[in-house]
Amino acid sequence: MVNMKLACVVVMCMAMLYAQTGGALTCGQISNNLVPCVGYLQYGGLISKRCCDGVKSIANDATTTPARRFTCNCLKSAAAAVKKINPNNAQLLPGKCGVNIPYKISTSTNCASIK
Template sequence: MARNLVMMAMIAMMTMILVLTAAPRGSAAITCSQVNSELIPCVGYLRGGALNPRCCSGIKSLVAAAQTTQDRRMACRCIKTAAASMGIGLGKAGQLPGKCGVTVPFKIGPNTDCSKIN
């Protein structure tokens, strides 16, 4: 059970990275379930393993899906909730955008205010 929680927290952190880099469009469509599903391949890397190419594919899919401010804020909330419940650090998660060729215009961290994400 603890392992699943850690995986979800790591996935949530990765989702925040992806969601915050997308451009705005219509209404929110992102769910925590979707965020977690796309980022599951990143768990191994976040635990100290090698970067799975499917992790970057998942990140890119989330960036494409998180088109609205509401989507990005929802993904951020999913990530923060999971991270808080698991006590996950953001060090390696913050490295993933660069490793996957995704630019994030802000610092990823525990003090990120999801309500200020555009």
């Protein structure tokens, strides 16, 4: 029963975050934008144009504090779901694609502190 209540609270929070972003972002869209980057995130090497296009799309869609926080939480969830992500590659990816993200990409990032 407690797990069901916790699940409901998490879903409600995600729905509120989604509403605060204006409905423009979903975790599915964010994850899909990063699919072309998985090889680089795991092993390094060359970064495809499709990967950088996805990173740029994510950055362009996250223009408000709620949207950046939502994106951060989605990135953390996606990182946890993909095995063998190299944390250094994840941190370097935005810069290698010419994108400035105002927070460190890491599973330890406190998304609530992002402005």
